[in-house]
Amino acid sequence: MNTLLPVAEARARLLSLAAPLPPENLATAEASGYFLTHHLKSRVTRPEGDTSSMDGFAVRAAEIEGPWRLVGESAAGRPLDRPLGSGEAARISTGALLPQGADAVVIKEDCDCSGDRVELSGSPPSPRTRYVRQAGSDFAIGDTVLEPGTRIGPAQIALALSAGHTHLPVRRPPRIVLIDSGDELCAAGCEPERGQIYASNGPMLAAMLAPLPCEVERVGPLPDSIDALANAIGAASSADIIVTSGGASVGEHDLVRPALENVGAKLDFWRVAVKPGKPLLVATQGKQVILGLPGNPASAYVTAYLFLLPLVRHVLGALDPSPRVIPARLESPLPKAGVRAEYLRAKWDGNTVAPVRTQDSGALAALAAANALIVREPGDASVEPGDTVFIHLLENGAIA
Incomplete structure (x- = not known):
């Protein structure tokens, strides 16, 4: 237990302890934030037939120069009920089915229409751009439209509904209990005594979890008491995940480990080669x-980002639950990294990134000012302005 686990190894061990939760079917319109458990195959073809991509007139491509006799209209949801003959045109709206016999569209802006006579006043469409969406060009019956592990968002909801699915196979939301502990903590709305601070980690962690489908319960703040901690952990027997905040280090008042022993929990690992957040316990x-x-708030935030959120995404069935990294150009120099992986709170403007003024693990103002974490692997060489570094993007705020 004295060896510090590398971040990637610690995360892999954590995820190996939890299996994806049981599947359930959820109404598609309510599935935002969930992850698919199975391939989703289309039950329909879209478009069902050739459709127009512009407002104009449906014609035969062989007669693209016109003129034409207007014989009717094909509107979205109300197609023309007769074939198009030689020399004929039908008024057509965007998304409407082409009449039988038509295979091109001349746009409204390039035509003059007087009575039932339509003439070309502009350039005819080229053979490659005749403003026709081919049948099945989006997807066809039997096509896989979404893969397992895909996170469902607004576009995925629209696609699933368009493919004929009113319900989607997803995982049950995890039940998560967040426990704040420490004699120094004062509940929001109470008057803190001398030396106390307001408890903020529980609400912060709940807010971090909010974009994911979860049932979150907050407990505390609890006093520094083995019994209080053990009772709270024992009372959370129906939870899939319990998260404690504080008390995981080696001080006289760090009581999470003995409390876990009291309830018969099995310690898997303790302490990770990460800065901030070394005392992480699983x-x-x-x-x-x-x-x-x-x-410490910054330590709780960073370790929740690196471990708690991936764990929740994993049990929800995400294909890749790990946080994503992107390259960014460094604005200010950084010295050689230490022996632990470092996650520097930073500001990213969409191009360059710079660490915030302080990296103290208790500095909330600096944490709130950050919208990214600069990733520094153990022993990384010093880097200069203009060099490329890798960052995690946070949901902490807008780009500056």
């Missing part, structure tokens, strides 16, 4: 995973 009790985060 235990299990049956199928339940217990994640002990540090108490």
Whole structure:
């Protein structure tokens, strides 16, 4: 237990302790944020036939120069009920089915229409751009439109509904209990005594989890008491994941480990080669995973980002639950990295990134000012302005 686990190894071990949750069917319109459990195959063809991509007149491509006799209209949802003969045109709106016999569209802006006579006043469309969407050009019956592990968002909801699916196969939302502990903590709305601070980690973690489908319960703040912690952990027997905040280090008042022993939980690993957040603790009790985060707010935030959020995405069935990294150009120099992986709170403007003024693990103002984490692997060489570094993007705020 004295060896510090590398971040990637610690995350892999954590995820191995929890299986994806049981599947359930959820109304498609309510599935935002969930992850698909199976391939989703289309039940329909879209477009069902050739359709117009512009407002204009449906004609035969062989007669693209016109003129034409107007014989009717094909509107979206109300197609023309007769074939188009030689020399004929039909008024057509965007998204409407082409009449039988038509294979091109001349746009309204390039035509003059007087009575039932339509003439070309502009350039005819080229053979490659005749403003026709081919049948099945979006998807056809039997096509896989979404892969397992895909996160469902607005576009995926629209696609699934268009493909004929009113319900989607997803995983049950995890039940998560967040426990704040520490004699120094004062609940929001109460008057703190001398030396106390307001408890903020629980609400912060709940807000981090909010974009994911979860059932979150907050407990505390609890006093520094083994019994209080053990009772809270024991009372959360129906939770899939328990998250404690504070009390995971080695001080006299760090009581999460003995509390876990009292309830019979099995410690899997403790301490990770990460800065901030070294005292991270992971235990299990049956199928339940217990994640002990540090108490300092920046440490709790960073370790929740690196471990708690991937764990929740994993049990929800994400294909790749790990946080994504993107390259960015460094604005200010950084010295050689230390022996632990470092996650520097930083500001990213869409192009360059710079660390915020302080990296203290208790600095909330600096954390709130950050919208990215600069990733520094153990022993990384010093880097200069203009060099490329890798960052995680946070949901902490807008780009400056």
